[in-house]
Each structure stands twice: as structure tokens, then as C-alpha cells.
Amino acid sequence: MSTFVITAQTQAQTQPTPTPRPQATPTRPRATPTPRPRRTPTPRPQAATPTAQPTAPAAWAPRQISGVVLQGSGATFPNPLYQAWISVYKNVVPGVTISYQAVGSGQGQRDFIRYLTDFGGTDSALPADRIAAEAPDALHVPMVIGAVVPTYNLPGLPAGTVLRFSPETLSGIYLGEITRWNDPRIAADNPGVALPDLPITVVYRSDSSGTTSIWTDYLSKVSETWRTRVGAGTTVRWPAGIGAPGNAGVAGTVVRTEGAIGYVEQAFAIGNRLPVPAVKNAAGNYVLPTPETVSAAAAGVTIPEDLRFSITNPQGANSYPIAGLTWILIRSQTYTDVPKAQALTDFLYWCLTEGQGAAIRLGYVQLPTEVRLKAMAQLNKVRVRGEQVFTTPPR
DSSP states (O other): OOOOOOOOOHHHHHOOOOOOOOOOTTTTTOOOOOOOBBOOOOOOOOOOOOOGGGOOOOOOOOOOOOOOEEEEOOOSSHHHHHHEEEEEEEHSSSSSEEEEEEEEHHHHHHHHHSSSSSSSEEEOOOOHHHHHHHHEEEEEEEEEEEEEEEEEOOOOOTTBBEEEHHHHHHHHHHSSSSOTTTTTHHHHHSOOOOOOOBOOOOOOOOSSSSSHHHHHHHHHHHHHHHHHHOOOOOSSOOOOEESSSHHHHHHHHHSSSSTTEEEEHHHHHHHHOOOOOOOEEEOOEEOOOOHHHHHHHHHHHHOTTTOOOSSSSOOTTTSSSSEEEEEEESSSOOOOHHHHHHHHHHHHHHTTTTHHHHHHHHTTTTOOOHHHHHHHHTTOOOOTTTEOOOOOOOO
């Protein structure tokens, strides 16, 4: 079993040193309860109890393969976690070099489909028609769950004040209908809080983004106006605001802009010391994103065999409403290098077992057991010229 040492520096790292863009085409196939606003510190994610952390079977260890380089690109949402995994895994299997470039889910999907990378990272599942047309052997492997949080820069609030947002308020802000912080609709969410008379600067993702897909999927479910006027996707035509690339770009813009509001994966809010508010869920309760409330979002969801599903705006009194999965895209039939396919499937299995402890410490939430077991089963489908390269160990 590997031991993680994740320091505060790693946790705050929202802009890891970028790896070079993949230039080679390594895998192209050959011609064949309701909290009131309060003045308490925004809680940091708490680690689950040790018994909740999944581990690999005692007899399993990744194969000591040498001379393999794996390249990936995609979502910024899980980037702090992926960099932590890669950093630790190089000591587990020194002969395998792994790089991951956080360029956004949309670019990661394109790189994967064009065989510029060995794996892709995405917070937005590939649509069925795109899989059929461009990536018929693509497999979605869920890795963790994360919360997308609205976050803001609002000077003048007493230290420790935790704001609350209803879905009507969030959609109104992003539609450009609520333009000042002391608007009565924001005040109604936050009785007793003296809100400043300050213009709101809306910040959104300028790149093709899975975080945007989660955010707009949520807004489309809670606002008919948003659904019909804007819709959901990795990119949309924004009614108001300014754009910034990546989760780190949005967080940085909010930090620098008084009166700004943006949406980021929770780890980026924590790393930039930005506030994390409570959001009203489908049951009418204002909830903060914690391991328990984010896990609750995935409880009771029907899980399809291809593992492409949404968990925004779920039912449940304790469910955080803006959560999503992040996936690694791999291929079932078109890898041509056996050691490379073996190294990739070993790494992903390790991430789904030993690596889950780092996920918890960085503010992500481990997958429910049913989803995690189905994610492992995806690895069994990878073949090179008909040869199965990985078999899930018996548990």
C-alpha cells in the first residue's frame, strides 16, 4: 500500500507546472438541515474515516513496466488530484512516466479522439452520437466526484460570514438580471446580512469546460428561462460577464475583482482562500459542499452500463446540488502497444484504490462502491489485438 503525504502546498496548488503539449500520435491504430447565514469559517473538507478508504487487494501490485510514457490532457477540475497521483505513482512504478496537461475537457476530448494522447480527462461525458461517429471504442472511467461551487469576492462582510444562494438567485445573476449585491433577491437568501451596494461582475469559463457543463446542466434543471435561453454544454453563449480560462483562471479573476462571482471546482476555491457558500437544494435546504453532502448527490442515482450520468440537482434532504463526476477516457480496441496499455490500466486501477485517500484530502469525494466497482470493470475491456491487458483482481 502506498502512503500519501499531501502538504498544504499541494492542496493550494491550482496551477501546476504545465507539461508540454503532446506532439506525438502515440496510440493511433494501425491500418486496421437548512443553515442560517452565520459568522463561522467556511469548513474545509474533512477526511473520511480510514475504514471508508478503498484499497487494492493485498496480493495485487502494479506491474513493474519500464520505458513507457503515458500522455493525457483534459479537464482542469481534477487537475490538483491528477498531479498528486502522478507524483506519487512515479515512486510506485519508476519505469512509467505519466504527464497530464490541464487544458479543459473540450480540448482533452479532441486530443483523445485525434489520438494525440493515450487518455483524456473530462467532466462532461461524450455524447452518444459523438462516440458513434468519432470514438466508437471510447470507455468512460469515473475517477472521483467533486463539487462545483459559486464563489465570490465581496469586501465588507464580517469575517466568517457564509452566504447562501437559492437556484433562482444564481440563475438570475448569471442571466444578468441581478446586477448588484444588495438586490432584494440576494438579501432574501441572506436575512440579517448587510450586503454592500456593489455591482456584480459575473465570471465564467472562456474555454470548453466540463466544469461549465456541470454548472449549466444544474442551471438548466432549476431555471426554465436558463434552459430555453442559454442551455447546457461545455460552451454556451453567456448572457453576461467576463471569461477566464480554466478553473484557476476563474478563481484568479474572482480574487482580483471586487464584487466578482464565479464557479469553480471546490479545491480551487479552497486553494485560493475564496469563500464557499451554501446552496439551496431540491428539498429546499441550504447545504454546504462536504464529503457527506456531495456523496449524497450520487446516492440513489440509476447507473447506466456505460457510466455516463449526471448527478446535478438530485433529490435528498442532505444532497449538495451542484456536483459531478470526472472521467478518464480510454480505448477498448485501438491501443497498439501492450506495455503501454498495461501501464495505463494498472495506473487507473491504482488510482481507484490506493489513490482515493489523496482525493479525500484534496477536497474531492471518492466514488460510491457500486460506481467504483463498475469503473474497475471498464479496465477489463481494454484489449490490444484481441489480447486482454488487465483483469480486475478478486476482492
